[in-house]
Amino acid sequence: MFRDFGWPEALIILAVVLIIFGAGKLPQIGGAIGKSIREFRKAKDGLDEEEEEEEKPEGKKTTRKLTTPKTGTKQS
Numbered sequence: 001m002f003r004d005f006g007w008p009e010a011l012i013i014l015a016v017v018l019i020i021f022g023a024g025k026l027p028q029i030g031g032a033i034g035k036s037i038r039e040f041r042k043a044k045d046g047l048d049e050e051e052e053e054e055e056k057p058e059g060k061k062t063t064r065k066l067t068t069p070k071t072g073t074k075q076s
Contacts, residue, residue, distance in 0.1 A: 017029070
């Protein structure tokens with residue numbers, strides 16, 4: 001459906017949005033869209049993790065170890 005969507009189309013959409021909302025509102029609109037995308041991805045990742053946990057057998061639970069990168073310096 002959006003296979004042929006490219007830069008010319010994106011510029012036309014940006015021009016229309018600029019005309020409708022004005023230059024002052026663009027940062028607010030962009031921030032709101034970015035925040036919505038982040039929240040959507042966070043919710044999707046949470047659902048993916050829940051599905052993985054449901055697929056695991058009851059007796060086996062895995063834990064993740066937090067590791068730190070080795071930098072070659074000694075820590076006291």
